[in-house]
Amino acid sequence: MFSMKKIILLFVAILSFTTCLAKNDTSVDGLFPIVSQGRQVWNFNPEWRFCLGDVANAESVNFNDSGWEVVSTPHCVKLEPAEASGCRNYQGKAWYRKHFVVPANRSEIYFEAIMGKQDVYINGKLATTHFGGYLPIIVDLDKFGLHKGDSCVVAVMADNSDDKNYPPGKPQYALDFAYHGGIYRDVWLIAKNDVFITSPLAEDRRDAGIFVHYANISTHSADVIIDVNVRNVSNKVRHLNIENTLVDSCGKVIKRVHEGIVIPAGQKSVSQKISLRNPKLWSPESPYLYNLVTRVNEGSKTLDGGMTKIGIRSIEFRGKDGFWLNGKKYRKLIGGNRHQDFAYVGNxxxxxxxxxxxxxxxxxxxxxxxxxxxxxxxxxxxxxxxxxxxxxxxxxxxxxxxxxxxxxxxxxxxxxxxxxxxxxxxxxxxxxxxxxxxxxxxxxxxxxxxxxxxxxxxxxxxxxxxxxxxxxxxxxxxxxxxxxxxxxxxxxxxxxxxxxxxxxxxxxxxxxxxxxxxxxxxxxxxxxxxxxxxxxxxxxxxxxxxxxxxxxxxxxxxxxxxxxxxxxxxxxxxxxxxxxxxxxxxxxxGSKPVVNIANEMTPFSDSDVVVFSNCDSVRLSLYDGEKSWTLPVVHNQQYSAPVIFKGAWNFFEARNYSYVKKNWQKVNMVAQGIVDGKVVCTSRRMPSRRSTRLRLYADTMGKPLVADGSDFVVVVAEVTDDNGNVRRLAKEDVKFTVTGEGRIIDDGTINANPRAVEWGSAPILLRSTRKAGKIHIRAEVQFPGTHAPTPAELDIQSVPYEGSFCFIQQFNKKSSDNSSNITEKHNGTVLSAKEKEKMLKEVEQQQADFGISK
The missing domain is CATH 3.20.20.80 (Glycosidases)
Incomplete structure (x- = not known):
């Protein structure tokens, strides 16, 4: 029988394990962290020294970078205006340097991506030259004889210039997207023991790492097959136990398998199978994820491990019979393409x-x-x-x-x-x-x-x-x-x-x-x-x-x-x-009932009122229900056609209520979505009256701002009337001030602050510091006056970052001893009118050749 102490310890262990599954939502090299992981992972984003342009001898250990700007990655080499197309972004070389003390033996730097061509130096020695801007670069510090406690300088030359020798290859001036420069994704420092799970990218072989695949998937059963490749870099034979534990989304252990292996110096693969009854299958409608915890144990000690979030699903493309998911013909796949850039910060x-x-x-x-x-x-x-x-x-x-x-x-x-x-x-x-x-x-x-x-x-x-x-x-x-x-x-x-x-x-x-x-x-x-x-x-x-x-x-x-x-x-x-x-x-x-009015009731709004809804029918009412129409929604599979109420909006009719009858409150529009005869959703509009105030909100979508020095959130100022209706036709410039643990992303050159109001709103990007706490935002019109919209204030709270950082604190200075060595190259490719015409015709022809014009 368990003693009370053992029961408490077991409960604490289960709680810790479950908490780990719930809180850590960032993967590193494909693995989410677990308790007693074996490997150690540090956030390597903070405190990089940065210089735009080429710099002689910037890779040298003793190079004086004290005058360079201090930045955190992900980082764009230059902030850009919200409209930065047409090759207005910087193209050329840029340098990053980071000073740190190696926190553990067998460490590697893991760059998730750097745009263009990169040279990475460790203590002045070239570690790697990498071509391409979208995949990881991994630098093994062991190869440079670096051990725990050693000082190190990593220097990165990142060049996002046009280069036809690696993909995409096309020069940016002929490209439908942009090569935004910089170390634009996360950087991590990973330390491993002398026995570890390999990485298929570092090893450059398919059988490296963890590969989870499946067999015999149905609603009744499924086989989960886990291939694990382990490397032993010690000079002795190791007796290991490879353990895989399948855990449900609530932290409950479903099944555990393990296998003992003997491995000399070198690497070895193990394949294990977990057979499930009545698996919960992954689909877009029900994206159920199991947590697969992998451990490489030696005795009672975990040498390496991590968690893979897996979804069990069967996919089949049956030609004339369509696409089948989990044994059933699936509905139409409808979605979008996605480029990764954002306002101001590029990628x-x-x-x-x-x-x-x-x-x-x-x-x-x-x-x-x-x-x-x-x-x-x-x-x-x-x-x-x-x-x-x-x-x-x-x-x-x-x-x-x-x-x-x-x-x-x-x-x-x-x-x-x-x-x-x-x-x-x-x-x-x-x-x-x-x-x-x-x-x-x-x-x-x-x-x-x-x-x-x-x-x-x-x-x-x-x-x-x-x-x-x-x-x-x-x-x-x-x-x-x-x-x-x-x-x-x-x-x-x-x-x-x-x-x-x-x-x-x-x-x-x-x-x-x-x-x-x-x-x-x-x-x-x-x-x-x-x-x-x-x-x-x-x-x-x-x-x-x-x-x-x-x-x-x-x-x-x-x-x-x-x-x-x-x-x-x-x-x-x-x-x-x-x-x-x-x-x-x-x-x-979507499956959720919606009804959305696409009419702002302005003097310039269309007389036809368009409503987007997926309900059975839509009832549109004006003037507190004095006028009302009901129209059916035409459906084709999951597509719902727009519902158009012809001639429903009349400005002069609305003006009569406001100006003659002095009853402007009745000037409203309500759309009700009806399913099976019942109202299931409602949307309401009123014309906006005079601009009287600003309103602020943070567009978090339920995901709070994390105090890691890299995270940001969009904060929006809206111009409204007394009743909170957005004044879509307002023309103002909004000035923002921020105090506390946040900073506006702006360098004074991109018209970010003050920001012009467009269609009723003005956004900023608000970045966290590395200290969690309150952030106070104030928005006011740039030119205040008696009848100008009144300011707005908003407090938000950043939350602590739960991981560990690796950096030496840097401090900004106003000048650089190396400024004379800097050569800045701005993208300025000049094309004649004939060259532009020829290039655009080539683009158009390629589009036609591959069916874009149908």
Missing amino acids: AVPNSQQWRDVMRLKNCGFNIIRTAHYPQDPSFMDACDELGIFVIVATPGWQFWNKDSIFENRVLDNTRHIIRRDRNHPSVLMWEPILNETHYPLEFSLKSLQITRDEYPYPYRPAAAADLNSAGVRDHYDVVYGWPGDDLKPNSPRQCIFTREFGEIVDDWYAHNCINRASRSWGEHPQLVQALSLAKTTGEMFTSTSQFIGGAQWHPFDHQRGYHPDPYWGGDFDAFRQPKYAAAMYETL
């Missing part, structure tokens, strides 16, 4: 905003995301697993092929490493292993396809997808990119068909005028035209046979691009992630 987006992006797309009713056009941040992939959105992971590339074999080999290596990094994610549905909209050789196409099969040689592997018109795709690939109607043609392909990008209707490729592109700042009518255009093209995704399995909208977020002076304004959200009417339209794809 330097913290993990919280990666999660919020996925949450926004989930709220839009999307069930799939295609990464455009490169692998995304690991935290973005984790969020797709957690929230339930399928992912198509793309190899970097867009409309560019280099005949030099070094380019091809680097593309193929990218694909291998992408699969090794992301293979355990249940959200991964397809690999796109080729170069998007590119004329490449048949041999390359077949090599790329074979990599997807060699790297994932097990059942339920993600499909390989590519453009139907590309070499080798129609005859060999698992899924083809095409259009609704391709499945009805006499020469229809045998595979499932998916539209990789829908929604674009441009006038010509030079002008890029387009009815689905509307800057939020343009106001109500352009946004409404955009939303109705996207509603039409989205509806077309539901009109074909089972063989046509869905499509991805181009593009849910406004983003910067190289070859056009305008940002891509076709997003359902702007670059700050503020919603447009298109987001309200897409919410109808």
